[in-house]
Amino acid sequence: MFHRRADALFTVVTRTAGAVSGGVLLVLAAVIAWHALAALGDPGLSALLGTRWQPSSGHYGVAPLVFGTLAVAALTLLIAVVGGAAAGLAVGWLLPARVATGLRLLLLIAAGIPSVVWGLWGLTTLVPLIGRWAPPGTSWLSASLVLAALLLPTVAVSVDSSLRAVPASARQAVAATGLSPWAGLAAIGLRPLRHGLVVGSTLALARALGETMVILLVAGNVAQFPRGLGDPLRTLTGAIALEMGYASGAHLAALFALGAIALAVVVAILVLAQCLGGDREVVLA
């Protein structure tokens, strides 16, 4: 029958597309890992394990870059989760529907603001302010504040969408008992709140670890261990973006190693989150 042949072709085409799409990540990881392997030959593993990143004088220690990446991500996550949880609770639980709808739209739009625009704003507005306290102002603190502003809507949208999954009937029943919204939250909202926070902060953490543009513009890009929040730092992603243009030989291989480390950390976090999270959902941000 003609139907059957057309349907078989349809299945082959869609399944092939599915396999190609699913394979993109594997190819990406394999290519980056393959090129990073060259770094184990030259500059060599012991060089990569050093504590100085100074390619011009042959120092390829990744430690300060890894530390910079983790330091920025940790502080960013702290701010973004507190602010995102508050905004998500306000929109998804506390505010009257009409105000909440407007604010929700605002958060969705904010979640789409490009990182380079936040970075530009950080460089021209926030950095000078922080520079008064710790000149020149491009620093760990600036990077984390701007990144938190960038990622906060993601956390908020995630918390909001989890809270909204609580059935209206359950909410009305709790409201009818005369309990305050907070008591109602304690009664039926804690589990969705936690779920939204876990999903949102995982996404935010992955993006904070992998973000490049904000870092380039406001982190100061000095490859060192920062001694305080006012010190500049360089991250894995920042080093790749800044040095890729002129690197060659061992330096180039080391940059691929940085890429492999960044990719491995982010993939590990996302896979862990998928295993912990259990159910998967689509977050529009």
Add this chain to the structure above:
Amino acid sequence: MPEHRLIHWRWRSTLANATVFALTAVVVAILAWLVIDLLRSAWPRLSWNLLTEDPRRAGRAGGLAPILVATAGVLTVCLAVVVPLGLATAIALAEARGRWANMVRASLDVLAGAPSIVVGLFGLLIFGDALGLGYSLASGGLTLAMMVLPVVVRLGEAALRAVPAELPATAAALGLSRTSCWLRLIIPTALPGLLAALALGVGRALAETAALLFTAGASERMPESLADPGRVLAVHIYELAMNVAGGEASAAASAVVLLAILTASQALGLAAIARSRRSRPS
């Protein structure tokens, strides 16, 4: 409940409300701060000529014409890959059950979170070097496609799944083939949701910067074909802010243009979602 416990609870409730609303107000204030700041510093540079002229003095003066052309070129290549591949994948995932589909979904979800600079490295190695595209709009568009694909597939799948199950069941009972059921029935029904998925994908594509630095390049000359390098809007903002002294006003003006395009595309997507929700009895 004893009187004093009740009062205590109320007081705590008020405090919690105050904290949450204050934090929310700060979030909204920062957004307003960003927008007002950008508009204020972009103001002297905003005019229709901005869209039609070539940049002068490294972008400090003049317009964005080649930048907008490069952005459109990269976006076109990206969508030429993502639309067919993404739609077919979304159909496969909406149809399939079990391990295979879950693995593809998991893989795409992780790809969506991959650091964009690393995807850019891949693009440089594979599209730029191995395929010989060098720094070009084509190389940038293909790299971008890798980043946009997960968004379009996952949201597209959700849109396809939202089509009521009676529809394909009825069609099958009437003897319609599976292929025509998908092409004539399910896809047209899910079209608003699919367009919304595409709009959000376009948003992600326009926002992307790091993946394009070493694939599409940063040349501000007018690209003459997809094989030429070109500087997209987001990269232009970065170059002006970072590498051009006195480029802040132009950077802000470019950011305003980018935000305007983004807001328009997202508004179209959200409107499509809203319309599909209204038209479907639930």
